[in-house]
Amino acid sequence: MRWGKPEKTKKGMVLQPMATEKDLAFVKFLTQQTKSDKVGWEPTAEDQQFTASFKGKYNVIVDKSLQDNEDFYWIELQDAEGKQLLVVNSDESEQIEVLFDLVQRKVLNVDEALDEIMGPEAEITDEDIPF
């Protein structure tokens, strides 16, 4: 767990004390908005990192990196000047990993690729769902 004094990761992110309920609600909000295609995520020059801006004032980064040979996920909220406002990592919320995978899937257009390969015959109908 990462408590107390912020520490720097390999990508220069400063880790903050434990996330609040509002922070976790924000992660959930991002996930829902991403599912609804309401967030314009795009990759950055850094490996496994995506970014999106909001309200003409804020920027969010979602990132996957390796820490102690394990996948480590985090999101960072910045203001327009690049000042860090919030960091939530996968130790604090498992939702971050879900968000990252979702963002990656959206950015890479995975669903469109699958639809294109499988064609209209492969569309899942209510009858295909057993319950």
Added chain:
Amino acid sequence: MDWWTIVGTVAGVVGVGISIYLITVTQAARDAAQAAAQAASATARRRDLVEELEAASQKIQQVGNFIEQAEWVAVRLRTEEILAACKLTLSRWPDHLSEQAKNDVINASRQMNSIANQIVQMAEVEVTLAQKRRLAGSQMRASGHISSALGEARKNEERDGTAANGN
């Protein structure tokens, strides 16, 4: 009451009326002049915004060339200049761009920041083809964002210029 008194009273009333009229006219003229000066100032500021974004756009193109030629010091210097231009744009002209255009500037800024971060990390190791592709992709996205913001700024400038000429 003798007629001199009547003439004096009428003259006084007329004088007061003329004074009030002159004050009103002067105030209206001053307000009009102030409005014109503010409009001219806004147009001038918007022209500066267009120039700032044009300069940033040109520098992003240069970053693309420098990435191609693997001139990393030049890439780092240009990205820093573009970051400064993005910050200036957002802090100096926040009311002259739409929310989407400001998002574009922030996104461009983020892309440049990520390029700068990568350059620092790459200083110690040889650059892989995948890294170079990511840098080029990031530069292209930043270019697209700044072009969108620039397009909006130019459109606003032209619209305001047309309105000013029509007045």
